[in-house]
Amino acid sequence: xxxxxxxxxxxxxxxxxxxxxxxxxxxxxxxxxxxxxxxxxxxxxxxxxxxxxxxxxxxxxxxxxxxxxxxxxxxxxxxxxxxxxxxxxxxxxxxxxxxxxxxxxxxxxxxxxxxxxxxxxxxxxxxxxxxxxxxxxxxxxxxxxxxxxxxxxxxxxxxxxxxxxxxxxxxxxxxxxxxxxxxxxxxxxxxxxxxxxxxxxxxxxxxxxxxxxxxxxxxxxxxxxxxxxxxxxxxxxxxxxxxxxxxxxxxxxxxxxxxxxxxxxxxxxxxxxxxxxxxxxxxxxxxxxxxxxxxxxxxxxxxxxxxxxxxxxxxxxxxxxxxxxxxxxxxxxxxxxxxxxxxxxxxxxxxxxxxxxxxxxxxxxxxxxxxxxxxxxxxx
Amino acid sequence: xxxxxxxxxxxxxxxxxxxxxxxxxxxxxxxxxxxxxxxxxxxxxxxxxxxxxxxxxxxxxxxxxxxxxxxxxxxxxxxxxxxxxxxxxxxxxxxxxxxxxxxxxxxxxxxxxxxxxxxxxxxxxxxxxxxxxx
Numbered sequence: 115x116x117x118x119x120x121x122x123x124x125x126x127x128x129x130x131x132x133x134x135x136x137x138x139x140x141x142x143x144x145x146x147x148x149x150x151x152x153x154x155x156x157x158x159x160x161x162x163x164x165x166x167x168x169x170x171x172x173x174x175x176x177x178x179x180x181x182x183x184x185x186x187x188x189x190x191x192x193x194x195x196x197x198x199x200x201x202x203x204x205x206x207x208x209x210x211x212x213x214x215x216x217x218x219x220x221x222x223x224x225x226x227x228x229x230x231x232x233x234x235x236x237x238x239x240x241x242x243x244x245x246x247x248x249x250x251x252x253x254x255x256x257x258x259x260x261x262x263x264x265x266x267x268x269x270x271x272x273x274x275x276x277x278x279x280x281x282x283x284x285x286x287x288x289x290x291x292x293x294x295x296x297x298x299x300x301x302x303x304x305x306x307x308x309x310x311x312x313x314x315x316x317x318x319x320x321x322x323x324x325x326x327x328x329x330x331x332x333x334x335x336x337x338x339x340x341x342x343x344x345x346x347x348x349x350x351x352x353x354x355x356x357x358x359x360x361x362x363x364x365x366x367x368x369x370x371x372x373x374x375x376x377x378x379x380x381x382x383x384x385x386x387x388x389x390x391x392x393x394x395x396x397x398x399x400x401x402x403x404x405x406x407x408x409x410x411x412x413x414x415x416x417x418x419x420x421x422x423x424x425x426x427x428x429x430x431x432x433x434x435x436x437x438x439x440x441x442x443x444x445x446x447x448x449x450x451x452x453x454x455x456x457x458x459x460x461x462x463x464x465x466x467x468x469x470x471x472x473x474x475x476x477x478x479x480x481x482x483x484x485x486x487x488x489x490x491x492x493x494x
Numbered sequence: 495x496x497x498x499x500x501x502x503x504x505x506x507x508x509x510x511x512x513x514x515x516x517x518x519x520x521x522x523x524x525x526x527x528x529x530x531x532x533x534x535x536x537x538x539x540x541x542x543x544x545x546x547x548x549x550x551x552x553x554x555x556x557x558x559x560x561x562x563x564x565x566x567x568x569x570x571x572x573x574x575x576x577x578x579x580x581x582x583x584x585x586x587x588x589x590x591x592x593x594x595x596x597x598x599x600x601x602x603x604x605x606x607x608x609x610x611x612x613x614x615x616x617x618x619x620x621x622x623x624x625x626x627x628x
Contacts, residue, residue: 241500242532243588245620246576247569253562253576261558264603309561309598355532357578357588362558
């Protein structure tokens with residue numbers, strides 16, 4: 115896509131976050147959408163493009179009273195919203211529509227109006243993974259990590275430190291689910307979920323949602339908030355079966371998506387002021403730092419142990435507290451994007467001073483898919 | 495509670511017929527000889543439909559795993575391994591490691607394994623792996 119041709123002009127999360135037993139899934143989509151439209155000063159009649167995952171864009175458009183000329187139902191898991199941003203930018207540049215609304219809503223904890231997590235027993239996952247007792251992400255996303263740990267000498271303490279540092283960021287965010295400080299020992303003494311993963315190495319399960327509104331950059335100055343421009347975008351998919359990943363020590367989808375986004379943006383890693391890496395589990399920021407090229411293979415643990423991603427470090431990472439401490443409704447990517455936008459607007463609770471470029475990197479499924487968006491708040 | 499069973503499709507039926515007979519079947523590209531898994535009627539590297547089914551040795555090594563502390567109801571009540579093994583022929587597959595304690599001390603990466611078959615219904619036997627004997 116063309117750099118700086120499209121901007122985020124509306125961004126908001128659901129009014130409440132965490133435990134919301136009185137709102138259904140589609141209600142969470144709508145609450146976030148209405149908040150984002152208010153943020154942008156728009157009405158449903160101003161929106162001519164819709165994108166969402168979890169529910170159909172048909173349901174979304176009808177529920178909100180939108181008549182779109184562009185609809186994107188890409189649903190590849192938690193990074194779907196990164197792909198929606200990328201596709202929306204292309205659609206706006208191509209003239210398919212002018213103003214795109216992207217929504218997420220999920221009743222992950224309360225399960226109000228929510229579907230189940232299941233695969234057909236005749237699918238490849240149903241035949242070649244489900245019979246061995248996998249349940250949900252804690253027994254699938256986690257499977258590659260022992261190979262990664264053996265290859266690079268990564269310890270349980272290293273994994274625990276990821277959660278410890280993110281809890282420090284979460285303490286600065288009033289909307290975080292968990293704010294109390296934790297130690298490496300606290301993480302290693304928390305209940306075993308699936309060896310080597312303890313409870314505090316796994317994401318939260320909460321309710322919530324978020325929405326973004328994108329339009330062309332030349333219109334962006336007419337909106338009430340500081341425009342956040344899309345500098346570069348990437349996406350890729352690898353396999354629906356975690357057991358069939360090409361290499362258990364690195365995600366091909368991460369590498370392909372990240373490289374595409376950095377190439378498009380034409381920036382260096384040292385230009386990045388702020389980073390979001392989807393953290394469904396504690397190993398994901400390690401894989402992300404390496405696969406995006408911020409660290410060499412095996413060096414992310416030292417980078418995190420050295421407090422480079424912590425408060426005051428040179429690369430602030432997951433400054434909202436992340437999926438481990440802020441919130442995780444099931445498809446977390448929308449919240450990573452929201453935090454990137456807040457940081458570049460200068461309104462984040464844990465604001466990174468003078469942040470100009472933010473990278474938001476998402477994962478879908480169990481290393482199945484990936485999307486990367488690079489934002490900037492200055493026209494280059 | 496009966497264990498969750500796969501439902502074969504036309505493209506995978508030969509694999510499950512094989513495990514029911516006590517054979518682990520893979521496929522390979524007849525031109526390149528490269529083996530692949532899971533089953534499909536073409537080579538995922540080249541797209542060639544010129545492929546054949548063959549019987550694997552059943553030898554493997556332990557590539558990675560977790561020990562699920564909260565088993566699914568059909569998997570019993572004790573923590574159990576969910577593993578990915580590296581087959582001698584090249585492909586990897588998900589399975590369970592059986593015949594040894596389900597502990598990090600007993601489950602050591604790269605340990606040699608051999609296939610065993612567990613009958614879970616009249617038509618389905620699952621390929622599981624145990625520490626290699628001898």
